[in-house]
Amino acid sequence: MTRPCPAPPRARPAWRALPCAAGLLAALAFAHSAHAHSGGDHDRARQALEAGEILPLSHVLERVEQSHPGQVIDVELERGHDARWVYKVKVLQRGGALIRLKVDARDGRVLGSRAKGPEAPEGPNAPDAPAKGTP
Numbered sequence: 001m002t003r004p005c006p007a008p009p010r011a012r013p014a015w016r017a018l019p020c021a022a023g024l025l026a027a028l029a030f031a032h033s034a035h036a037h038s039g040g041d042h043d044r045a046r047q048a049l050e051a052g053e054i055l056p057l058s059h060v061l062e063r064v065e066q067s068h069p070g071q072v073i074d075v076e077l078e079r080g081h082d083a084r085w086v087y088k089v090k091v092l093q094r095g096g097a098l099i100r101l102k103v104d105a106r107d108g109r110v111l112g113s114r115a116k117g118p119e120a121p122e123g124p125n126a127p128d129a130p131a132k133g134t135p
Helices: 014-050 057-067
Strands: 071-079 085-092 098-104 110-116
Touching (some): 014 071, 057 085, 057 098
Antiparallel strands (some): 071 085, 098 110
């Protein structure tokens, strides 16, 4: 006995796929612009290093390690509104304290810091106290 052929699946109208396609295109455009933007930042940082405007990251991290021992978990290089290059460094210290440092990229001087966590130091000599001479 032969079985009858099943009915072909109903075709979906093309307009129903439109939101999905638009979302995919938007995601691709965002990913491309984010990649292009990060590439531009990398190029600007390299140019600043070659022009002597900033210290190499390795030099800055050596200084940070001396004053704030721990594991560096994140570093960002930003140019402020005053055109000053600043390394933002996050250091995880023994005991779980997270120290966020702002470091002048030109000379490696710690401009300021904040501490969070269970064993975050407190007081005027703590790493989260602003560096002398900073507002």
